[in-house]
Amino acid sequence: MPDVTAPYSPGTPCWVDLAAPDQQAALDFYSAVFGWTGEIGPADTGGYSVCHLNDKPVAGIMAAVPMEDQPAPPTVWTTYLASTNVDATSEAIGSAGGTVVMPVMDVMKFGRMCIAADPTGAVFGVWEALEFPGAGIVNEHGAVVWNQLNTTDRDAAAAFYETAFGIKAEAMEVEGAEGYFALKVDDRPVGGMTSMPPELPAGTPSHWLTYFAVADADGTVAKVTAAGGSVLKEPFDMVAGRMAIVTDQQGATFAVITPKPMGEGE
Structure with missing residues (x-):
């Protein structure tokens, strides 16, 4: 079924998001290509946009801006893997030879996350769901x-x-x-x-x-x-x-x- 009704099992890709230099242009592009709806979010979320398809969250788009002492993220789609304990997963990533690029942080009431790279350099995110489990629709046009x-x-x-x-x-x-x-x-x-x-x-x-x-x-x-x-x-x-x-x-x-x-x- 395209609608996701159960929690994502640990290790399963559960969300994707894009960092774009021009956030509004990206929102317009994916609306034209896939029919997504979305708008730049409020300031307290850093303007993060949760895009929707058939009224369900499908992907995120954010502005590619520097964060504290970090450079602006590259213009890429990032895959997030589900975790039930992002702190433990962060430690496991280091023990397994990976690198935590952005340490564990709280995302308001929605969840907790980190950004990491595997030993070959592939960057990915880790998402521990609280109120936001991830994509609510998959495996159909535009998802x-x-x-x-x-x-x-x-x-x-x-x-x-x-x-x-x-x-x-x-x-x-x-x-x-x-x-x-x-x-x-x-x-x-x-x-x-x-x-x-x-x-x-x-x-x-x-x-x-x-x-x-x-x-x-x-x-x-x-x-x-x-x-x-x-x-x-x-x-x-x-x-x-x-x-x-x-x-x-x-x-x-x-x-x-x-x-x-x-x-x-x-």
Whole structure:
């Protein structure tokens, strides 16, 4: 079901957000491409915008501004992994060879979080829900459908996420998915992992890539370019559906995919 009605299990991607130099321009872009609604939030939330799809929270957009002694965050989509105790998870991240980039902090009454990097350099967030569990809608047009780790060291990444989060990497034994690993929580795929795609520029760091489900990949790519975005990889057919990799008008990369119906292509 696309509506999320149960808490996210620890280790499951539960939220994504974007830091954008021009927050309003980003809100306008994703409204045009996916039909999201959202507005710049109040000052006491730092202007953070929780965007909605079908009246349910789907993703966040914030202004990319410096915080205290930290530089402004990069213009990227960040994947957040669920935790029931972000303090303990923060310690586990360090013990497993990762780095806590932004220490644990309270987000008003909504939850607690930190930002970290795995040993290969991929940055991600950790979210401990209080009043806000995360995305209220997934797996349908305009909502997150998949989170993929592109890594420079598959073995090191797999060992880290299993130690820190209990996420298990399992090779997908599907034709067309050779070298691809499912990331599983409680034996349920919640994301994927692959070695750094060869078409990316040399030196591209490890990173998490957010996939949004769309009803028509080709039509959505046309909306992306009409709204000022760019196409990094034109729509193509693959084992899970028809997908493309694009950027918004400020350079944030994401994927769009029209998934195949369950059971098709297996």
